Amino acid sequence: MWFWQQAATWPDFWPDFWPDFAALTRRMADDEADLRRKLWRKLKREVATMPFLEDVLTAHYCAFDRHTPLHVKAALVGAIVYFVAPDDLIPDYLPIIGYADDAAVLGIAIKLMSSHIKPEHREAARRMVARLREA
Secondary structure (H helix, E strand, C coil), X not given: CHHHHHHHCCCCCCCCHHHHHHHHHHHHHHCXXXXXXXXXXXXXXXXXXXXXXXXXXXXXXXXXXXXXXXXXXXXXXXHHHHHHCCCCCCCCCCCCCCCHHHHHHHHHHHHHCHHHCCHHHHHHHHHHHHHHHHC
């Protein structure tokens, strides 16, 4: 505590930019809601352009259905986690091939578990994709 009391008496302890910094902070806080809305709109738009988004959502709806058997849930959740993980076999930021391994893992999981994927899961995924693409 003593240091701060002593430092407050120094002539250059409060530099000139502090009032501007405080105004900037207030302005940023006021714009936070607008920024958050714009960020989510952009993220939804970017995600909506992904070619196999419907498959990811179908796997999600099937994996979190309470009537889905445990081994099916485990396989589908594993594929979804592999898709979400940024560090996988081929990094996602590489153009064209970045999502190739994710699509392959997801495709294999869906193919193996296709007998447990119900039309309701696919329809829920289609509705969500349509909602994301209209945003």
